[in-house]
Amino acid sequence: MTCFKFLRGSSPFVFAVFQGLLYKFIFSSTFAFFGQYLNVDGHQFASMIVLLRNTASLKIFFSFLSDSVPIFGLRRLPYMICALLITAASTFTMFILPMPEPYFEIEDHKNTGCSRNISSITNMEAPNKALSYAILFVLTNISMQWADCCVDALLTQKSMLEDEKNRGKLIATIKIVQKLGGVVFALFFAFAFNKVAYGGRFCSFGLEFNHMALVVAVGCLFTLVYVILFTNERDIEMGSKSNMKENIVNLWRLVQKSHFLKLLVYRFAVSFLFGINTPARSKVEIRWVGVEPMVKQVMGVIINLLSAGAMYFYRQKLMHANWRNLVLILTSLEITLRMLTEVVAIFGIVRNQFAWYADDLVNGFMHMWVHFTMALIVIEYAPKQLEGTSFAFLFCVSSSSGSLGTAFGNIIMSQFDVTNDDRYRNDTLSDQLAVFTTYLIDWGCALSSLFFVFLIPTQKSMAKKWRSEGEERLWTKRAVGFLLVVVFGFCSSLVLSTLTMFEETRCLPIAGGSGCNK
Template sequence: MNTKMLHDSICRRQSIQNDYERIKSSGSEANSDDDDHEPEVNVCRISAIGLFVNKFVEGCFLSMIMGRNILYPFFGIYLNAAGNSFNSIPAVFATIWATKIFSAIFSDALPLFGKRRLPYMVIGWIIAASFLFSACLHEYPEPYYGVTNCTRNTSLVLNPRASESAFFYVLSLSGALFGVGIATVATDALTVEYAKREPLKTRDKVLAYLNIAQFFGALFATILSGFGLNSTEYGGSWCTSYIDFEDILLIYGVLCVVCTFFTLTATHEFPVDPKKLMPIKDHLAGIWKTVQSSMFLKMAVYIFLSGCFADVQSSASVKIKAYYAGVQPITTGIVGALNSFLVIGSIVIFTKYFSNTDWRKVTIFIKINIILLTAFAQLITIFDVVRNQYFYLLADETSCTLFLGILIYIAINLSAELSNESQEATTYGLLATIRLLTNPISTAIGNSVSAPFDVVSNDRYIRDTKEDQWSIAYAIIATHVVNSVSVLTVYYFLPKNKFELNELKLQSTHSKKKGLVFVGVISVVFVLAITLIMLSAVPQTQCLQVVGGQGCSNKN
């Protein structure tokens, strides 16, 4: 069966089903009001508002924690964390985020109060709020550098132990992120259930609308951190600090409470079919069968290899942004807001006009352009050709954001089409876990590749000699060479579109041996990720090159 035949067959069956449901509903007014038996969903109705609120708040957290909107001004500037340590913080969060796969299993197999999604959404938001509110009660540290005449004075070290405070806040944010993970994995599963009630031809509309809500959340978070943390202590230009990092944590705690309210009052969950609900034992057996699927394994290998190489970033990146480009939080907020609209626009345009475009060709084109644009912006800044925060952000981030929405659209549809009925959360979670576990690996690769060029020390950026510039440039070039490896994975593993993916899924075979190899590799990677994170967190081992240090033999 070729792609066109599969497409026509699915659309024909869907058309017959829609005609039947339309005739049935027109003959009975009572049935037309019964939401539980609608073949399709309307995401604009009141019962779906809570889902939009969940995606909005999820976008806020992903922008704040998984992105670097708050990490840069607080950890990178205020606490002055070393480049390798700064890169390790997102790796910590990625590992915590990966644990949501266990929440997915419980959400699929263990309903609470007769529901599989809503109770877990509420529990997750309550856990997140608890950690955020407790962090607000902690004594707030002083900044690393002092301020003289409304200017951050790099020769005046006010709090040399400031970076040690990072551990507490990383721990608090990790706890909050764990709760958010519980909530969002159930939200994502409910999103997939909504999407699968659409015909295949228009299935991407629900996903697009809800992800637009998520990006509006990211927009809010970007503006909040950009304007809120723009005082001199955070690398900004304002002499007065209107809010601090702890105030932002309080705001996010309140958002968690608001999200809990809307989840309880304005979110519709479809009834669970008792015949489709499996015990955990059978559910795990189903997961094991999914893992053995050749199609799932192929996508898992693609996601793993692509993530390991595409996300490699030099430990010099944050210092280039802070010392050379002089990027201020408010500028990050303004440009980040623009970027959010660009992402939304790219998703809408691609969904409307290019949804059937070859995923493979598009992804290869985008990855190559992102590598070239990022390298250009960083090298121009390093060699002092142009050192301007607006140029740096527009060239390095905004130009790449034009393509980001398309990659997100492809990734979301890939996960949605690959997920299995009654195991939406688990399949979705497995793919997300594989992607997240690549973050600590890519961080370790980036730190290790950068280590021989000695780009961790602040003195190198303050001196700014030609020798210093070339060392930093070599580190940047080395990481982009590694990035280019991710382009090769697209050609060999990524399907052309959702129709080819469904065709390959129908032809998929199962292999117990390959499944065991997959589980073994993922387990080793997970242990390795935890080990690398612990090594980067302990002061006695931060000097190791594997976590981006200069070697413990060079330690003073």
């Protein structure tokens, strides 16, 4: 009984660890399984990421449902249970699906091992098999986002009960636990996903993709049981009542408030500009740099360790730093380091997989700091009874605009034909310049995001001031216009990203292809 009391309320920590496992599986698979095993095109690869990112847009609906419709008097736990059950079912389905043959031929050299012959194709249909797995990945991510928004709401409620000096430290601790868990899972996937068929070095040692899906399914079931036993939602609800009609009115009023609308516009603009990524990155990484899954995962281990340490440093030293200055400095450094490592790889000056990830060692925790800063601002802005919805709305907007940015970037960069494998086989100066041009567009868009930093407050004191002013100042027409843009962006990016998943349409320039007549 004493042990039960001690563990009561610890479910967000266990959920954070499982979240690290699931996301390591998803993003390891996008590189090793989709990029290497099935050999999907560059714009398909980018759109796979977009489809996964688009699922975050659904958090607003899940969060509002959780905030407004309690089940058995609980607003979080019942929905977490449903979401985790769907996650377990979808990952188990990946396990039982028959595995397709790899795209490239695997040559067995008997005494000297084996290798992948990229000049010999054994399964031309492999990229077309990506669709069924992509659908399962999207379903898995949707259900995980559903559970995640409930945990976010729980943590936001708990953080709002903290005093101003310590507000946000609980979420910071959760992030540290998540990163440390990510270290263990990155090591696991580094060895498990290192077969030759997945771009690695091992002939027989390691697990197949479907076996790793089973590992995730089992982990999900364990997390489900733990969440049921050790979630203390009743301790923080304290008799609060939810009313859907009232919450709809309050949500619309919140979106009209000047301080919250400025924050939404900031996330939309920044995510859109950062979403304009070159579709050449996956090809450069695989064909020119020669990144292996094992090295990618080992670097992930180091990045997670640094991120956990950096998050602890933020928790101890930067909780009261100027938010605008943090975003300006971190974003500038992140883009500068990216430019240095990517330029030397594109022009063949240094094509080393360890050098390729040098910027990620720093950028990993820089990005997390910026993300965490946004979470601190939301805690200051979130009204009661809309704790989850406020948090989800921000990231829904961010996800939609980021997806729109990627789809927009695919259209712009389709004229450079950087998803064609011949560019990377020939590797001439003209090929390098074409790839470099798309990277210039990528970097320029990212740097332009700095012009919007004035839309966020400098610290908690300014956030409070803006919030009080927002109670008096409603921007109704601007809110309507903004929401129309967000809805258009979400629908457009979803359609354009889906086009890349079908053989008949992925060649279209609007989908990022080089033209179907070529």
